[in-house]
Amino acid sequence: MSEAVSEARGAPSLLQTVALTAAAMVAFAANSLLCRLALQHQGIDPASFGSIRLVSGALTLALVVRLRARPPSPARVDWLAAAMLFGYVAFFSFAYLSLPAGTGALILFGAVQLTMLGAGLGSGERFGPLAWLGFVLAAGGLVYLVLPGVAAPPLLGAVLMAIAGVAWGVYSLRGRGVADPLAATARNFLRAVPLALALSLVFVARAHADVTGIALAVASGAVTSGLGYVIWYAALARLSAMQAATVQLSVPLLAAIGGVLLLSEAITPRLAAASVAILGGIAIVLSQKSRNARR
DSSP states (O other), X not given: OHHHHHHHHHHHHHHHHHHHHHHHHHHHHHHHHHHHHHHHTTSBOHHHHHHHHHHHHHHHHHHHHHHSSSOOOOOOOOHHHHHHHHHHHHHHHHHTTTSOHHHHHHHHHHHHHHHHHHHHHHTTXXXXXXXXXXXXXXXXXXXXXXXXXXXXXXXXXXHHHHHHHHHHHHHHHHTTTOSOHHHHHHHHHHHHHHHHHHHHHHTGGGOOBOHHHHHHHHIIIIIIIIIHHHHHHHHHTTSOHHHHHHHXXXXXXXXXXXXXXXXXXXXXXXXHHHHHHHHHHHHHXXXXXXXXXXX
């Protein structure tokens, strides 16, 4: 009887974990779709999009942290993390002037993961032969995706998105071991706002925004970024590190599917092959790291 009760209680918890994780992945993929949609139709300029995204995200996260039962934990001021968050948002926004949503998300994800794996190697982490194979496969897939050719994405956009990925990778590394990641994220969003506004001043001559562009930027900041992180941190409390890392492999695929359905983008053979190499390579590295951690 007690076992049946335990199973009944465990089922909703599992369903909640799946629902939270799926919602967070959809939110992260939607960031690419919202930004590309806004810029594709010239509803807003990239600097203004990034500023509105950060401002609305900062307001949303500040409200959530204020309303939750748990008071925010004290934390040191980390301006480097804020600068990396700003760099990610800024380069991400300008990259989507030319990149399709799915291609941009794949370059971003590949650059993030390679940055974090490279940092692990630099700190003395050891890779076995299979992990090295996965690392080389992922790096090779990223290089193949941006190599010059008829099906290659615009080089400037690809470089900008790769820089955004490196910035996000460094930001993620800075957040490791933070006692209260949600409060830290809220603070970093707030500190990144002045940097974004300064960038908007630099590009003020090119500034423009219609109602749709502003709405998409607010949705990206408040919903898919702000609330997306709230949902993700709730899911992370129920996931192992391996599960959390693996499930993020779905984000570029979701963005690519969304690009096809909502933006009429095409999945080219080059994008498909690069996706298999990048995501497959990273999956190999993650599986080997998980196996070594259990030994």
